[in-house]
Amino acid sequence: MDKRVTSSAEAPAVAPVAVRDLTKTYGAVTAVDHISFTLAPASTVALLGGNGAGKTTTIAMLLGLVVPTSGEVRVFGADMSKERGSIAHRLNFQSPYVDLPARLTVRQNLTVYAGLYGIANGPERIAYVAEDLQIVPMLDRETGKLSAGQKTRVGLAKALLNAPELLLLDEPTASLDPDTADWIRRKLKDYARSRGATLLLASHNMTEVERLADRVILLDQGRILEDETPRALIETFGRKTLEEVFLDVVRGRAKQEAERPESEIAPARKAS
Amino acid sequence: MTTLSATAIGAEPIILPPNGLAASFRRIGALVKRYIYLLRSSGVRLVELIYWPFLQMLTWGFLQKYLAGTTSPLAQGAGVLIGSVLLWDILFRSKIGFSTTFIEEMWSRNLGNLLTSPLRAYELVAALSLWSVIRLGVSMVPVAICAYFIFGFNLLGLGLPLVAFFVVLVLTSWSLGLISAGVILRYGLGAEELAWSLAFVLLPLCCVYYPVSVLPDWLQVVALALPPTHVFEGMRSILVHNTFDPKELWWALSLNAVYLLAGYLTFSRFLASARVNGTLVQLGE
Numbered sequence: 001m002d003k004r005v006t007s008s009a010e011a012p013a014v015a016p017v018a019v020r021d022l023t024k025t026y027g028a029v030t031a032v033d034h035i036s037f038t039l040a041p042a043s044t045v046a047l048l049g050g051n052g053a054g055k056t057t058t059i060a061m062l063l064g065l066v067v068p069t070s071g072e073v074r075v076f077g078a079d080m081s082k083e084r085g086s087i088a089h090r091l092n093f094q095s096p097y098v099d100l101p102a103r104l105t106v107r108q109n110l111t112v113y114a115g116l117y118g119i120a121n122g123p124e125r126i127a128y129v130a131e132d133l134q135i136v137p138m139l140d141r142e143t144g145k146l147s148a149g150q151k152t153r154v155g156l157a158k159a160l161l162n163a164p165e166l167l168l169l170d171e172p173t174a175s176l177d178p179d180t181a182d183w184i185r186r187k188l189k190d191y192a193r194s195r196g197a198t199l200l201l202a203s204h205n206m207t208e209v210e211r212l213a214d215r216v217i218l219l220d221q222g223r224i225l226e227d228e229t230p231r232a233l234i235e236t237f238g239r240k241t242l243e244e245v246f247l248d249v250v251r252g253r254a255k256q257e258a259e260r261p262e263s264e265i266a267p268a269r270k271a272s
Numbered sequence: 273m274t275t276l277s278a279t280a281i282g283a284e285p286i287i288l289p290p291n292g293l294a295a296s297f298r299r300i301g302a303l304v305k306r307y308i309y310l311l312r313s314s315g316v317r318l319v320e321l322i323y324w325p326f327l328q329m330l331t332w333g334f335l336q337k338y339l340a341g342t343t344s345p346l347a348q349g350a351g352v353l354i355g356s357v358l359l360w361d362i363l364f365r366s367k368i369g370f371s372t373t374f375i376e377e378m379w380s381r382n383l384g385n386l387l388t389s390p391l392r393a394y395e396l397v398a399a400l401s402l403w404s405v406i407r408l409g410v411s412m413v414p415v416a417i418c419a420y421f422i423f424g425f426n427l428l429g430l431g432l433p434l435v436a437f438f439v440v441l442v443l444t445s446w447s448l449g450l451i452s453a454g455v456i457l458r459y460g461l462g463a464e465e466l467a468w469s470l471a472f473v474l475l476p477l478c479c480v481y482y483p484v485s486v487l488p489d490w491l492q493v494v495a496l497a498l499p500p501t502h503v504f505e506g507m508r509s510i511l512v513h514n515t516f517d518p519k520e521l522w523w524a525l526s527l528n529a530v531y532l533l534a535g536y537l538t539f540s541r542f543l544a545s546a547r548v549n550g551t552l553v554q555l556g557e
Contacts (some may be wrong), residue, residue, distance in 0.1 A: 066553060086290065088390040119288075161285065162285050
């Protein structure tokens with residue numbers, strides 16, 4: 001039988017994601033403004049920015065849900081606006097903005113997605129992922145009757161079902177309590193490490209970004225402000241934490257301003 | 273927490289080739305399975321499928337029974353009204369099956385998951401079409417059986433043309449379903465009403481309950497350009513005059529090919545437009 005077993009040994013020959021001069025406009029509004037970046041295999045990269053910075057639109061373009069106005073998105077070398085079908089089985093995603101059908105049980109949902117992703121050993125894979133994400137007791141419950149934390153774990157199970165080489169996560173721990181959020185982060189980190197997978201996550205949660213990402217792409221009004229490691233970013237902005245950097249960016253405080261002594265900035269801010 | 277090692281049996285997903293006919297059938301099958309799960313999850317949905325066609329059949333069946341006692345030769349034609357109702361319901365229920373199943377994906381905020389999976393747009397359409405026929409079977413077979421036992425009307429009495437009538441009506445319903453799904457994709461759930469009402473535009477034009485000759489000349493041209501008109505004319509011809517002209521059906525099938533192509537192009541265009549306008553991202557919000 002012609003089949004392919006996904007494994008971490010099968011390293012991608014091309015960059016999992018290559019974005020060049022990507023722009024998306026909706027009428028007069030520019031959501032993403034000429035951004036370019038490349039993700040290295042097995043890296044975990046965070047898209048960081050305030051509301052409307054362009055994170056979700058960028059991820060939607062990577063998934064092929066939104067067509068760019070100009071520029072290019074290549075995932076494993078495939079042009080996402082024309083060749084999505086050839087590589088769709090190699091990636092997956094999770095977002096709080098999409099759900100799995102509420103009336104179906106968790107097992108039914110995972111069975112459907114195992115079929116859609118062409119997983120030949122669906123029942124075995126579902127059993128493994130369910131065990132790993134501790135959702136075995138929920139498998140025969142209706143998905144709509146689960147708590148937010150349980151739904152997130154089930155959503156993650158769907159996202160990991162095909163052992164994606166590229167996992168796109170839009171606010172993976174939104175609306176979760178700190179304990180569950182921490183547990184999810186550990187799972188994601190373990191997954192990326194054990195499979196050599198590439199992770200791209202959009203998040204508002206600074207702890208999450210610091211814990212997971214080895215590189216941060218800082219977006220503001222659709223543009224890339226910085227593209228650094230979390231540590232380098234903190235140093236660039238002369239701050240102690242990523243959260244302080246984030247606040248600087250969303251409050252429109254420029255990097256140069258941040259570098260000036262606080263005594264010089266305070267009077268100017270008072271005057272404005 | 274108990275975790276299996278990464279090398280445990282079954283831990284590795286065996287991903288089958290994503291391209292080719294077998295892969296397409298697999299994905300279509302997976303989606304149809306999702307719809308079967310959904311129907312099985314609710315007895316109310318199952319009852320609702322049969323409830324309305326059954327009431328329609330009863331209402332028109334009794335009217336037919338009453339008119340049969342009058343002197344009108346058309347009314348006396350065995351089962352013309354009840355036949356019209358059952359055939360109209362094939363068109364209407366199939367259309368509703370297609371559209372509501374699609375809307376269901378939007379209600380459940382699942383479309384984003386589907387459209388980022390390896391599922392292709394034409395496979396989604398194929399799954400919706402196949403499911404609309406399965407749903408139609410669940411809905412219409414019990415009602416047709418009831419029509420036989422309550423009013424003595426045997427739908428199978430239409431003979432071989434019934435198969436052709438069925439095909440023409442289902443193909444028309446898919447064309448309408450594709451147009452409504454496309455509009456809803458592009459304009460969101462605000463356009464949901466279209467899914468319910470689009471088929472009713474055809475009701476007066478397709479001459480479901482009266483012959484085409486009743487219409488003004490200019491409207492007859494419009495009516496004859498619609499495939500279901502030929503089905504209802506054909507049905508009346510069989511039941512009243514015991515004659516049937518197969519040429520009518522070939523004409524209807526040719527028209528269907530045009531409408532189906534137009535429906536698919538409309539759906540594809542609106543899907544492409546939704547990807548440009550970003551509405552696919554906002555669907556669940």
